[in-house]
Amino acid sequence: MASNLFYGMGGNNFPSLTSTIFQHSASISGSVMMLSTAYTYVPHPVRAHIQSLYQHTVDLFVKWFLSLWFVNWLVSRFRTVAPDIPNILTVAINEYQGVVGIQNQVFEAADAYLNTKISPTTMKGLELSKLDKDKRVNISVNKRCQTIEDDFEGIQFKWRLVGTSGIKIAGANQYSGMRGMPGHTPTPHTDDSPTRFEVSFEEKHYGKVVEFYIPHILKRAKEMKDEKKTLNIYSGAGGRSDYGGGGGRGGVSLQHPSTFKTLAMDHELKKEIIDDLDRFVSRRDYYTRVGKAWKRGYLLYGPPGTGKSSLVAAMANYLNFDVYDLELTNVYSNAELRSVLLGTKNRSILLIEDIDCSAELQDRNDPYGRPKSRNNALTLSGLLNVIDGIWSCCGDERIIIFTTNHKDKLDPALLRPGRMDKHIHMSYITPQGFRILASNYLSIDNHHLFGEIEELILESQTTPAEVAEELMVSDDADVSLNGLVQFLKRKILEAEQLKEEEEAQKALKEEEEAQEPKRTESSFTDSNCGWMQQPPGVLPQGPTQYPAPMLYPPQFITPGPRPMGIHTLPAPIINYP
Numbered sequence: 295m296a297s298n299l300f301y302g303m304g305g306n307n308f309p310s311l312t313s314t315i316f317q318h319s320a321s322i323s324g325s326v327m328m329l330s331t332a333y334t335y336v337p338h339p340v341r342a343h344i345q346s347l348y349q350h351t352v353d354l355f356v357k358w359f360l361s362l363w364f365v366n367w368l369v370s371r372f373r374t375v376a377p378d379i380p381n382i383l384t385v386a387i388n389e390y391q392g393v394v395g396i397q398n399q400v401f402e403a404a405d406a407y408l409n410t411k412i413s414p415t416t417m418k419g420l421e422l423s424k425l426d427k428d429k430r431v432n433i434s435v436n437k438r439c440q441t442i443e444d445d446f447e448g449i450q451f452k453w454r455l456v457g458t459s460g461i462k463i464a465g466a467n468q469y470s471g472m473r474g475m476p477g478h479t480p481t482p483h484t485d486d487s488p489t490r491f492e493v494s495f496e497e498k499h500y501g502k503v504v505e506f507y508i509p510h511i512l513k514r515a516k517e518m519k520d521e522k523k524t525l526n527i528y529s530g531a532g533g534r535s536d537y538g539g540g541g542g543r544g545g546v547s548l549q550h551p552s553t554f555k556t557l558a559m560d561h562e563l564k565k566e567i568i569d570d571l572d573r574f575v576s577r578r579d580y581y582t583r584v585g586k587a588w589k590r591g592y593l594l595y596g597p598p599g600t601g602k603s604s605l606v607a608a609m610a611n612y613l614n615f616d617v618y619d620l621e622l623t624n625v626y627s628n629a630e631l632r633s634v635l636l637g638t639k640n641r642s643i644l645l646i647e648d649i650d651c652s653a654e655l656q657d658r659n660d661p662y663g664r665p666k667s668r669n670n671a672l673t674l675s676g677l678l679n680v681i682d683g684i685w686s687c688c689g690d691e692r693i694i695i696f697t698t699n700h701k702d703k704l705d706p707a708l709l710r711p712g713r714m715d716k717h718i719h720m721s722y723i724t725p726q727g728f729r730i731l732a733s734n735y736l737s738i739d740n741h742h743l744f745g746e747i748e749e750l751i752l753e754s755q756t757t758p759a760e761v762a763e764e765l766m767v768s769d770d771a772d773v774s775l776n777g778l779v780q781f782l783k784r785k786i787l788e789a790e791q792l793k794e795e796e797e798a799q800k801a802l803k804e805e806e807e808a809q810e811p812k813r814t815e816s817s818f819t820d821s822n823c824g825w826m827q828q829p830p831g832v833l834p835q836g837p838t839q840y841p842a843p844m845l846y847p848p849q850f851i852t853p854g855p856r857p858m859g860i861h862t863l864p865a866p867i868i869n870y871p
């Protein structure tokens with residue numbers, strides 16, 4: 295019927311609407327008349343029953359219709375008064391990014407920031423701890439146990455910490471993913487999802503969250519870190535606890551008191567270093583613009599006790615950077631090195647001491663008996679390439695510092711232009727440096743012995759460490775400074791004696807050489823096996839220079855490095871408590 299009606303509104307081939315309506319109403323009224331006639335034949339009791347059924351149906355329909363209309367009206371009223379029911383968006387912030395597990399700065403910042411948002415009235419999961427260095431018990435809150443609420447410019451946020459798993463670093467046989475450097479023993483987890491914060495907020499604020507809220511968290515976390523007076527030093531490499539240094543997990547707070555103020559160093563050099571650091575940290579845009587990794591390398595060289603480690607601590611204290619003390623003796627492959635470096639944070643100093651011993655890296659025996667392959671062995675150029683590679687993709691505000699007592703022994707790869715941005719010579723003490731130490735240790739800036747001491751300092755080669763030791767002898771300036779005068783005089787005397795002895799020995803040697811006839815035969819014997827015994831007067835420049843090649847086989851006459859073996863490096867000098 296409906297389709298007929300529709301068609302009736304169409305073209306000439308179809309009956310008109312009026313005639314259709316007329317036909318239908320006629321048939322309906324016919325049917326009604328027939329029904330009313332038939333109804334007169336229905337017995338009265340049945341009619342009463344039909345009437346009550348009819349009445350009941352109408353009542354029910356009216357009630358249902360009214361309630362539907364009322365509910366509809368209520369909802370429409372509610373919609374005009376109340377805002378739309380919000381769409382909640384939940385965003386995950388993983389602790390580590392990507393398969394290789396690069397630390398996510400937003401996670402780290404959120405972790406610090408949320409500590410200030412936990413209300414003491416609602417906090418759950420309190421944890422107590424105390425390390426040796428701590429004077430008091432530390433109270434921290436386990437964020438996994440609670441939902442943390444925050445309000446930023448009227449937007450409400452709910453934060454949760456979820457997941458437990460770490461990230462396996464390929465080839466390194468170590469795990470990262472908890473806090474600190476990678477490499478701690480993995481604990482079995484039941485929940486294998488990555489550790490992350492989940493933050494929920496109204497979807498419509500998404501733009502504001504990305505543009506303002508997250509930068510606000512990063513800024514607050516940085517401010518909090520700058521306010522914190524203790525820095526961390528992470529030591530040990532490969533992050534293995536059995537390698538010592540605390541296994542690299544977490545960090546040891548750095549309380550090395552050295553600052554640029556206490557450092558005995560000439561003012562000009564000190565100022566140059568401070569200016570260099572200031573320029574470096576303020577040049578984020580510059581490094582982005584020129585497409586270079588935001589990093590700076592320093593090579594500190596000079597005799598032992600001239601303050602190389604003290605300068606590193608002063609730099610860390612000045613910048614508020616963490617220090618990672620990388621012990622190369624504990625790293626056996628580039629893969630291990632990569633895993634260690636991936637666990638380091640931005641705004642940090644990577645310290646590699648006594649780099650002159652790096653020539654020994656390649657042939658050290660692995661105490662764990664792991665096979666060495668050509669590609670896997672750690673070399674200095676490998677080390678530098680790994681650092682460059684990792685930092686150029688995912689490192690910001692990184693400083694690398696190499697120290698050495700023997701710059702002349704360094705691998706040329708390290709001295710190539712562009713490798714280390716600044717070479718800093720840490721020299722013997724100068725009169726200026728002495729005055730700084732006198733002020734540090736004795737709190738004096740003048741004394742009648744200063745003149746004499748400064749003259750003696752210029753005559754001798756004395757390290758700041760030696761002077762510092764003398765100044766610590768007594769709090770009485772007269773006693774300490776007199777002791778220093780005696781020490782310096784002794785040192786000058788000893789140096790003169792040594793020089794005289796050396797000159798006498800040299801003269802003796804020259805005399806002996808002049809008297810000794812030129813030898814033409816080999817002095818190669820079984821007892822000096824493996825080392826070249828040069829005939830006097832013959833330069834070790836190649837086999838052809840030797841008259842008896844059979845007696846000087848090439849493998850013995852080529853000057854080469856000392857035989858390799860296990861060489862123990864001295865323990866790190868920084869005395870970080």
Ligand SMILES: Nc1ncnc2c1ncn2[C@@H]1O[C@H](COP(=O)(O)OP(=O)(O)OP(=O)(O)O)[C@@H](O)[C@H]1O
Binds near residue numbers: 600720758
């Ligand atoms: N330039 C300096 N200014 C202030 N103190 C210094 C300086 N140099 C050395 N000292 C003192 O001597 C101690 C040892 O110095 P430091 O370890 O910094 O020397 P280093 O050059 O790193 O030695 P090494 O080459 O043996 O590692 C420091 O703890 C500090 O007390």
